[in-house]
Amino acid sequence: MDRKRDSNRFGSMAKANLTMPHYLITGAGGMLAHAFRTDPDFADHVALSHSQLDITDGRACHDALRRHKPAVVLNCAAFTDVTAAQQDPREAYRVNADGPRNLADACRAAGCRLVHFSTDYVFPGTHGGYRETDPTLPVNRYGASKLEGEELVRGLLPGALIVRVSWLFGPGGHNFVSAVGSWLLERDEVRIVDDQFGKVTYTRDVAQAVLGLLRREAAGVFHYANAGRCSRFEFTVEMARLLSEKHMVARVSPTSADAFPDPTPRPTDSSMSTHKYERFTGSPSPSWQNALQRYLKTGALPLNPTRLL
Numbered sequence: 001m002d003r004k005r006d007s008n009r010f011g012s013m014a015k016a017n018l019t020m021p022h023y024l025i026t027g028a029g030g031m032l033a034h035a036f037r038t039d040p041d042f043a044d045h046v047a048l049s050h051s052q053l054d055i056t057d058g059r060a061c062h063d064a065l066r067r068h069k070p071a072v073v074l075n076c077a078a079f080t081d082v083t084a085a086q087q088d089p090r091e092a093y094r095v096n097a098d099g100p101r102n103l104a105d106a107c108r109a110a111g112c113r114l115v116h117f118s119t120d121y122v123f124p125g126t127h128g129g130y131r132e133t134d135p136t137l138p139v140n141r142y143g144a145s146k147l148e149g150e151e152l153v154r155g156l157l158p159g160a161l162i163v164r165v166s167w168l169f170g171p172g173g174h175n176f177v178s179a180v181g182s183w184l185l186e187r188d189e190v191r192i193v194d195d196q197f198g199k200v201t202y203t204r205d206v207a208q209a210v211l212g213l214l215r216r217e218a219a220g221v222f223h224y225a226n227a228g229r230c231s232r233f234e235f236t237v238e239m240a241r242l243l244s245e246k247h248m249v250a251r252v253s254p255t256s257a258d259a260f261p262d263p264t265p266r267p268t269d270s271s272m273s274t275h276k277y278e279r280f281t282g283s284p285s286p287s288w289q290n291a292l293q294r295y296l297k298t299g300a301l302p303l304n305p306t307r308l309l
């Protein structure tokens, strides 16, 4: 169990009662959880990994909240393998729908707040620019299981905060950005699709966005992503440009999604509007180029010493 305290923001509360963390983080071994666990603003937390709290176990959720008495639960637990969800939808629904329902139920009983994370994959992804009020229509079972999770949470706990993010990347996890980064540093050529569009979301920016929303008592659905829509190809070209300042990088060539036949349907453009978040908090989200630069500076990408310039 990973437990930390921030003596600045929560010092007096921590001294008053050492058994009450402000935040309880589920799915603590995952990529988004890593951002909350390492952000000083969330230092007063208890972080429970999958083996410490299985959110599909309703009783365990109630017990965890009774034991730790958090003010806010950050549900970072999810079944995120989109291909596996298509093949095993029952397990995807168990984790992505029944799990959040269990947590909402436990939060209601304990009187604590719930922040739940969802995805751009709740949208059909035909045109992009999706707003919170736009109709949902997932094209695959992962998206459908996440949508059901949202609906169950909303039904049980209308005050819950549901944050939809897209193309998540950050330290402590395997993702599109870390995969492409490794290819750029190891291969001679990288072929990347130029006909799939979205918005990337840096996990560290999500943590700060959630803080801003919680401070303003936000409830309901909010979209959050870094500013600027891009294709996977455009993103890779920018990443190659940044890496090429110090490394030999692969040549980047555009290709079509048709070149990589995939039995799991995926949206073509699921980019989401973040206007609601920006209006509500008064904070513009940083651009994806800025987020990528900050990510590369963390050293999260394993650099190849034989390719240093």
Ligand SMILES: NC(=O)c1ccc[n+]([C@@H]2O[C@H](COP(=O)([O-])OP(=O)(O)OC[C@H]3O[C@@H](n4cnc5c(N)ncnc54)[C@H](OP(=O)(O)O)[C@@H]3O)[C@@H](O)[C@H]2O)c1
Residues within 6 Å of the ligand: 026, 027, 028, 029, 030, 031, 032, 033, 049, 050, 051, 053, 054, 055, 056, 075, 076, 077, 078, 079, 080, 095, 099, 117, 118, 119, 120, 146, 165, 166, 167, 168, 169, 173, 175
């Ligand atoms: N990654 C993306 O590109 C992306 C895009 C849009 C939205 N999102 C959403 O953002 C959130 C965070 O995603 P992420 O990328 O950080 O996911 P992640 O890295 O896959 O982490 C998910 C964590 O949940 C844990 N978990 C799985 N089943 C569980 C269960 N039954 N009980 C408790 N923990 C369980 C996993 O543990 P094990 O590995 O041990 O099973 C893992 O540590 C999710 O809600 C996801 O749907 C992600």
